[in-house]
Amino acid sequence: MLRRSLLSALLLLPTTATNATEASREALVKATYLAQLGRYVEWLDRAEPRPAQPRLCIWQPSADFHTALIALAASPTARQVEIVSDGEQINRQPEACHIIYAGHQLSTLLRVPRNTLIVSDDVSDHHATLIFVTRQQRLSFVINLSRAREQRLRLSSKLLALASEVR
Numbered sequence: 001m002l003r004r005s006l007l008s009a010l011l012l013l014p015t016t017a018t019n020a021t022e023a024s025r026e027a028l029v030k031a032t033y034l035a036q037l038g039r040y041v042e043w044l045d046r047a048e049p050r051p052a053q054p055r056l057c058i059w060q061p062s063a064d065f066h067t068a069l070i071a072l073a074a075s076p077t078a079r080q081v082e083i084v085s086d087g088e089q090i091n092r093q094p095e096a097c098h099i100i101y102a103g104h105q106l107s108t109l110l111r112v113p114r115n116t117l118i119v120s121d122d123v124s125d126h127h128a129t130l131i132f133v134t135r136q137q138r139l140s141f142v143i144n145l146s147r148a149r150e151q152r153l154r155l156s157s158k159l160l161a162l163a164s165e166v167r
Helices: 002-011 019-040 063-073 076-080 087-092 145-150 157-162
Strands: 041-043 055-058 082-084 099-101 117-120 130-135 138-143 153-155
Touching: 019 041, 019 055, 019 063, 019 076, 019 099, 019 117, 019 130, 019 138, 019 157, 063 082, 138 157, 145 153
Parallel strands: 055 082, 055 099, 099 117, 117 130
Antiparallel strands: 041 153, 130 138
16 A cells, blocks of 8 residues: 555656656655555554544655645545644644654754654654665665654554665
């Protein structure tokens, strides 16, 4: 299911390869991954461990990522997640987020809440549970399993199998 959604995301963009299009394509693939993550995570310390519509908080999105979110909003995938990109609201109540995607900006978030899946683009980010990486021009992700345990998250075996690396 996750792979099918990613293929759909790629088809939303034109196939001509320019730097802008590549950045947009990568942002759309990331947004699609993020929108699907709630299906593969269980939040052990929350009243609702498997929410029907998890809250995805996007911290300081880039212009490409903002465009990707708009494209994603038009797809059926968007109905499976509540997307919040209001930085003030996220900083006020980060614990209301099930998933926080911070790109390279996580250090600017005032506090990192417990029992939240933190996603980053920065491999040196010790708060992140899932880190997007590009290797040989392919987007993949690394999972920090010890961080998931610290955050009281249970990740499905399907998600772990898709990861390029599990630490």
